[in-house]
Amino acid sequence: MASNAPAYRAARTIPTRRGLAFRLLDDRNFLGVALIAPAAAFLLVFLAYPLGLGFWLGMTDASIGQPGRFIGLRNFISLAHDSVFWLSVFNTLLYTVVASALKFALGLYLALLLNRRLPLKSLVRAIVLLPFVTPTVLSAIAFWWIYDPQFSIISWSLIKLGLIHQYIDFLGSPWNARWSVIAANVWRGIPFVAITLLAGLQTISPSLYEAATLDGAGPWQRFRFVTLPMLSPIIAVVMTFSVLLTFTDFQLIYAITRGGPINATQLMATLSYERAITGGRLGEGAAIADAMVPFLLAAILFSYFGLQRRRWQQGSRD
Amino acid sequence: MIDVSRRQILQSGGAAGLLLLPGGAARAAPTWNGPPPEPGASIRVLRWKQFIQAEFDSFVANTKKFADQTGVKVRVDAESWDDIRPKSAVAANVGAGPDVIFGTLDDPFKFSEKLLDLTDLAEYLGDKYGGWYPVARKYGIHDKRWIALPDGATGGCMNYRISTMRAAGFDEFPKDTAGYLKLCQGLKKAGKPPGFALGHATGDANGWCQWCLWAFGGKTVDDNNNVVIDSPETVAALEYAKQLYGTYIDGVLSWLDPSNNKAFLADQISLTLNGISIYTVAKNSPDPALNAIAADMDHANMPIGPVGRPTEQQNILNTYAYTYTKYPNAVREYLRFMWEKPQVDYWETQSNGYIAPPLPAWNDNPIWTADPKVTPFRDVLKYALDDGYSGALGAASAAVMGDFVVVDMFAEACTGNKSPKDAAHDAAERVKRFYSA
Numbered sequence: 001m002a003s004n005a006p007a008y009r010a011a012r013t014i015p016t017r018r019g020l021a022f023r024l025l026d027d028r029n030f031l032g033v034a035l036i037a038p039a040a041a042f043l044l045v046f047l048a049y050p051l052g053l054g055f056w057l058g059m060t061d062a063s064i065g066q067p068g069r070f071i072g073l074r075n076f077i078s079l080a081h082d083s084v085f086w087l088s089v090f091n092t093l094l095y096t097v098v099a100s101a102l103k104f105a106l107g108l109y110l111a112l113l114l115n116r117r118l119p120l121k122s123l124v125r126a127i128v129l130l131p132f133v134t135p136t137v138l139s140a141i142a143f144w145w146i147y148d149p150q151f152s153i154i155s156w157s158l159i160k161l162g163l164i165h166q167y168i169d170f171l172g173s174p175w176n177a178r179w180s181v182i183a184a185n186v187w188r189g190i191p192f193v194a195i196t197l198l199a200g201l202q203t204i205s206p207s208l209y210e211a212a213t214l215d216g217a218g219p220w221q222r223f224r225f226v227t228l229p230m231l232s233p234i235i236a237v238v239m240t241f242s243v244l245l246t247f248t249d250f251q252l253i254y255a256i257t258r259g260g261p262i263n264a265t266q267l268m269a270t271l272s273y274e275r276a277i278t279g280g281r282l283g284e285g286a287a288i289a290d291a292m293v294p295f296l297l298a299a300i301l302f303s304y305f306g307l308q309r310r311r312w313q314q315g316s317r318d
Numbered sequence: 319m320i321d322v323s324r325r326q327i328l329q330s331g332g333a334a335g336l337l338l339l340p341g342g343a344a345r346a347a348p349t350w351n352g353p354p355p356e357p358g359a360s361i362r363v364l365r366w367k368q369f370i371q372a373e374f375d376s377f378v379a380n381t382k383k384f385a386d387q388t389g390v391k392v393r394v395d396a397e398s399w400d401d402i403r404p405k406s407a408v409a410a411n412v413g414a415g416p417d418v419i420f421g422t423l424d425d426p427f428k429f430s431e432k433l434l435d436l437t438d439l440a441e442y443l444g445d446k447y448g449g450w451y452p453v454a455r456k457y458g459i460h461d462k463r464w465i466a467l468p469d470g471a472t473g474g475c476m477n478y479r480i481s482t483m484r485a486a487g488f489d490e491f492p493k494d495t496a497g498y499l500k501l502c503q504g505l506k507k508a509g510k511p512p513g514f515a516l517g518h519a520t521g522d523a524n525g526w527c528q529w530c531l532w533a534f535g536g537k538t539v540d541d542n543n544n545v546v547i548d549s550p551e552t553v554a555a556l557e558y559a560k561q562l563y564g565t566y567i568d569g570v571l572s573w574l575d576p577s578n579n580k581a582f583l584a585d586q587i588s589l590t591l592n593g594i595s596i597y598t599v600a601k602n603s604p605d606p607a608l609n610a611i612a613a614d615m616d617h618a619n620m621p622i623g624p625v626g627r628p629t630e631q632q633n634i635l636n637t638y639a640y641t642y643t644k645y646p647n648a649v650r651e652y653l654r655f656m657w658e659k660p661q662v663d664y665w666e667t668q669s670n671g672y673i674a675p676p677l678p679a680w681n682d683n684p685i686w687t688a689d690p691k692v693t694p695f696r697d698v699l700k701y702a703l704d705d706g707y708s709g710a711l712g713a714a715s716a717a718v719m720g721d722f723v724v725v726d727m728f729a730e731a732c733t734g735n736k737s738p739k740d741a742a743h744d745a746a747e748r749v750k751r752f753y754s755a
Contacts, residue, residue: 063428063713064407064410064411064428064429065407065410065411065428065429065430065431065432066429066431078751081751082748082751083744083747083748084721084748144574147572148569148577148580149567149568149569149570149572149573150567150569150577150580150581150584150586151580151584166568167568167569169568169569169571169572170572171517171569171571171572172568172569172570172571172572173571173733174735177572257517257518257572257574258517258518258519258574259518259722260517260518260571260572260722260729261516261517261518261571261572261729262571262726262729262730262733262735263722263726274720274721275717275720275721277403277404277407278403278716278720278721279716279717279720279721279752280407280428280713280716280717280720281713281717281752
């Protein structure tokens with residue numbers, strides 16, 4: 001009998017443990033917390049912590065190799081008196097607004113074209129995606145050559161065609177440089193907008209167009225009152241991402257101009273890098289990055305909530 | 319105990335003179351008494367990516383020789399200039415990464431507390447090889463402690479086409495700024511203008527803009543780090559640069575570091591500021607057109623301005639090691655080995671004199687005189703000033719350089735975007751932000 005005692009005890013305890021586990025797994029509140037915990041931990045470690053650290057750094061005088069001390073808003077006050085910072089704010093807003101608008105208009109136009117019956121439709125769609133799948137640095141270096149004041153293929157072609165007599169100085173004056181980097185960004189960003197909107201267009205039921213045609217709607221009216229409202233949720237998402245990616249662009253600028261000439265293409269992202277890493281002032285660099293957040297939030301709120309308004313989707317004004 | 323005969327001393331060339339007392343008697347060559355590498359040591363080295371393959375290959379060969387002799391495992395990684403800076407910063411911040419970094423300029427001054435003290439090694443090398451040039455000492459010492467070992471400079475010299483210079487009416491390269499301006503004007507008239515970067519080109523744009531500023535007596539800060547860039551001397555430098563800019567090829571405002579190499583090798587410009595790389599590429603190319611450019615080009619040191627002495631700005635190569643290394647003895651021994659003359663001679667010879675020496679005793683390598691076109695590069699560190707001139711090197715000087723304050727000031731004045739006075743005034747405001755922080 002004595003030799004059976006442990007087995008007996010085990011037989012008594014196991015149902016108790018299983019019972020606790022089963023009870024917990026049956027508890028909807030516990031299960032919810034348990035299932036969300038890994039995702040929450042992931043977000044906390046990889047999103048919330050870096051963001052919080054960025055804000056903290058922005059309020060310190062940290063430099064490379066030095067932890068820094070809390071200085072409140074002094075970095076922001078100092079930046080408020082920095083002409084280069086304000087120039088970078090202007091450049092970033094111009095870059096984002098113009099490039100995003102062009103990407104939307106051209107991307108939508110391309111999506112509408114690709115939505116039609118085209119010969120070799122799949123091949124054409126694959127070609128359209130090429131600028132997007134090309135590594136950014138590679139396309140930036142290509143544009144650096146395209147815009148080269150001595151070796152530009154565009155200038156060379158135009159001279160050969162007899163249309164111009166000297167090479168175009170694409171990057172050699174502030175405004176030329178601004179438009180040139182915007183064009184490079186548009187070239188790179190159009191496929192993302194076009195292909196995503198094309199996916200949206202293909203979800204619109206053809207019966208809606210048939211009904212509109214029977215009601216006497218012309219092509220513009222079909223676009224205005226059927227396509228656009230049905231597409232607006234997709235547009236909201238696409239443009240949110242597009243604005244975010246454009247506002248935070250770094251690689252194109254860094255590879256083509258390094259923010260020059262005379263800071264004419266200096267964006268907030270490139271200035272943040274220049275001050276934090278090249279110049280060694282981590283606190284100030286972080287403050288510039290932090291200063292991007294309100295602009296980004298405003299852009300997100302506008303495009304996300306604005307474009308999702310039901311009245312807009314239904315084609316009426318506010 | 320020195321076991322070196324007089325004959326051997328004389329065979330070692332220029333260093334020999336340093337080992338002789340004025341009276342001719344040999345004195346003891348300094349000896350290195352550092353501890354041997356730790357058993358089982360393994361170190362990681364990060365260096366700048368090569369522009370000349372043979373330079374990198376000889377560096378790796380020297381490293382392998384060290385590994386074979388000592389048993390220390392050494393891994394060498396290479397990254398572009400611009401990537402070394404952030405990586406060295408991250409390594410300093412997180413306390414992990416490469417043990418040794420072959421970097422540039424004043425980077426080590428940004429995190430000097432995190433760096434291994436190399437004072438004993440630097441003093442040994444200085445004693446042995448004729449004493450560090452003043453600019454090398456400035457880039458090595460922080461708070462009376464050697465935090466870095468300068469390994470030279472990718473020396474920038476005037477690269478010019480001999481035939482175009484002659485067409486402009488000059489038989490030899492002018493030595494002062496007045497003659498230099500006339501040369502530039504002549505080159506433009508001759509149809510092959512000069513070309514100097516005015517975009518955010520770290521090496522090339524800073525190189526000629528800082529030279530010009532200092533040549534006329536301007537400087538960002540004085541000896542006590544007071545901001546003095548808004549001065550009549552700076553305005554004079556900007557007025558002069560504006561005249562130079564008028565002779566340049568179109569588009570220099572957007573030029574980055576590789577742009578002038580491309581334009582020179584494409585036969586579009588006749589004068590620029592660059593290292594030896596243009597000449598090396600042209601000389602070793604299988605293309606006869608490039609060989610012809612190499613034959614028709616030469617080099618000169620930067621002209622001297624009204625201040626009456628050389629004022630060159632050079633891309634100093636600076637090597638440092640972190641205190642977090644597990645093998646500080648192996649690191650010091652590796653650095654000592656790489657800085658000893660046999661290794662340096664091999665490295666310099668293979669790279670065709672790409673790196674200008676920081677120690678005078680390295681100058682006797684025949685590579686510097688076998689081809690007279692290379693000789694001007696040998697001496698650039700004799701003539702160079704440091705980036706923080708005439709203040710201290712540190713976070714503020716690095717920030718001013720990193721922010722392209724001087725380059726932007728020249729670009730604004732040269733293009734007429736601002737008057738020289740306004741450009742100097744605005745630059746002073748920008749510099750003050752960094753020096754007052």
